[in-house]
Amino acid sequence: MALELKQQVRLSQQLVMTPQLQQAIKLLQLNRMELVNLVQEELQENPALEEVDTEEEITPGEVADGTPEPGPSPDSIDEVAAADPEAPDAGETVPSDAEKIADVEWEDYMEAYPQTGLETRSGEDENRPNIEAGLTRSPSLFEHLSWQIRLSDCSSDEAEAAIWIIGNLDEIGYLRADIEELVRVSGFSAEIVESSLAKVQGLDPAGVAARNLRECLLLQVDALGIADPLIRTILEDHMNLLERRDLRGLSRVTGATQEEVARATVSIGSLEPRPGRAFGSAEAVYITPDIYVYKVGDDFHILLNEDGLPKLRINQMYRGVLAKNSNVARDTREYVNDKVRSAIWLIKSIHQRQRTIYRVTESIIKFQQEFFDRGVSFLRPLNLRDVAADIEMHESTVSRVTTNKYVHTPQGIYELKFFFTSSINRFAGDAIASESVKERIRKIIGSEDPKRPLSDQRIAEMLKSANIDIARRTVTKYRESMNLLSSTKRRQVG
Numbered sequence: 001m002a003l004e005l006k007q008q009v010r011l012s013q014q015l016v017m018t019p020q021l022q023q024a025i026k027l028l029q030l031n032r033m034e035l036v037n038l039v040q041e042e043l044q045e046n047p048a049l050e051e052v053d054t055e056e057e058i059t060p061g062e063v064a065d066g067t068p069e070p071g072p073s074p075d076s077i078d079e080v081a082a083a084d085p086e087a088p089d090a091g092e093t094v095p096s097d098a099e100k101i102a103d104v105e106w107e108d109y110m111e112a113y114p115q116t117g118l119e120t121r122s123g124e125d126e127n128r129p130n131i132e133a134g135l136t137r138s139p140s141l142f143e144h145l146s147w148q149i150r151l152s153d154c155s156s157d158e159a160e161a162a163i164w165i166i167g168n169l170d171e172i173g174y175l176r177a178d179i180e181e182l183v184r185v186s187g188f189s190a191e192i193v194e195s196s197l198a199k200v201q202g203l204d205p206a207g208v209a210a211r212n213l214r215e216c217l218l219l220q221v222d223a224l225g226i227a228d229p230l231i232r233t234i235l236e237d238h239m240n241l242l243e244r245r246d247l248r249g250l251s252r253v254t255g256a257t258q259e260e261v262a263r264a265t266v267s268i269g270s271l272e273p274r275p276g277r278a279f280g281s282a283e284a285v286y287i288t289p290d291i292y293v294y295k296v297g298d299d300f301h302i303l304l305n306e307d308g309l310p311k312l313r314i315n316q317m318y319r320g321v322l323a324k325n326s327n328v329a330r331d332t333r334e335y336v337n338d339k340v341r342s343a344i345w346l347i348k349s350i351h352q353r354q355r356t357i358y359r360v361t362e363s364i365i366k367f368q369q370e371f372f373d374r375g376v377s378f379l380r381p382l383n384l385r386d387v388a389a390d391i392e393m394h395e396s397t398v399s400r401v402t403t404n405k406y407v408h409t410p411q412g413i414y415e416l417k418f419f420f421t422s423s424i425n426r427f428a429g430d431a432i433a434s435e436s437v438k439e440r441i442r443k444i445i446g447s448e449d450p451k452r453p454l455s456d457q458r459i460a461e462m463l464k465s466a467n468i469d470i471a472r473r474t475v476t477k478y479r480e481s482m483n484l485l486s487s488t489k490r491r492q493v494g
Helices: 019-029 032-045 074-081 097-102 141-151 156-167 179-186 190-201 213-224 229-237 239-243 247-254 258-269 317-322 330-367 369-374 384-391 395-401 434-446 456-465 472-481
Strands: 049-051 291-296 299-305 312-314 406-409 412-415
Touching: 019 330, 019 395, 032 049, 032 330, 049 330, 141 156, 141 190, 156 179, 156 190, 179 190, 213 229, 229 239, 229 247, 229 258, 239 247, 247 258, 291 330, 291 369, 299 330, 312 330, 317 330, 330 369, 330 384, 330 395, 384 395, 434 456, 434 472, 456 472
Parallel strands: 291 406
Antiparallel strands: 049 312, 291 299, 406 412
């Protein structure tokens, strides 16, 4: 069969991700802090983009008659952002890209800053001290123990061996190396290592440098001067029964009454099983909401948190470069054209992001108004499809908007994903949100009798009597997701 070349015309559709579309999608997924960092990077890389000084004001002479006031204008932004203009009429000349940009209503970008957010007034923080002046760092467990060793009555060898021991403690204060290993790596004798270990175990916090939970608790009993022999007997010989909270078994093997065993277990429960907890390296994570929702009267008002987000505009110097009668080299004009176009797209994408977040939050409030009025117990089942249909956007867009963003509500701070919950059927009536069921389980456990805690089966029966169709295994799953102990471990006696 002979091979030959043929030309065929084929009509097909394909989705092309332009750089502008990729940028808009990327901005949707960013939270406020990430957006601020991205804008700062763009300000450094793009000379056509500049930040408006908060104290700078636009004089009336800078705004021509008939032009809109400085500020975002969705119509003008969409007009600038159009990739392909409409076809020109007959006899018209097609303007170049530079001429298109030169004809932009630049005043629309003088203060291209959304008007739905919180603004920080200039001068408010001028008299405040630098935030870095108030930063402190708590000492680590190694530093705390080393400081005590330097102040203790130790020989030089014991002090150096103690540093080896302190260096082998884990984050919760337990010694994870045995005596033989410490002797081998430190080069000191076993007598010096054991003497140093005894001195370290006598330091604050009590129980530090223990090799297991039993030793940790016994060290605390000695440090606190607890003289109850029953407590020591339980810790030394019956830790397995204590872990299971088998009070009857402890009463049988120790010969004490259940009331005496209950009092002993309460005392043991007051001890710290992780002595290094207070010196953990994990710092508290503070959440800064991206959206604020306030209730004024009967209406909810949405404010976007734009604190720290620079006000952007196009550098006016580039208007002269792109003017029709400017005598600028072609390479320079193309460079400026590319940078200005990139700056315009960034401003447009930021405004589009803010408008989308606003609309999604507005839709969530409409669906979950009872939650905003009355709390978590009144949360309704909601999915991305419902909000996407309400604001006429794609589900993927709503998913990106609600990712890693938090909203401050009259009921507290929640992630936007929190409002999209699965449903639990009722025997009669509409379904109920799973988060509402979790809240009910939390309240039931919180109000139970500590001496007779409710089992998961009993909680499921109580929810069924409240018209909620739920299985015991679902109650167990929800309880564990909230880090709540089982009924046997919640039981308190005495």
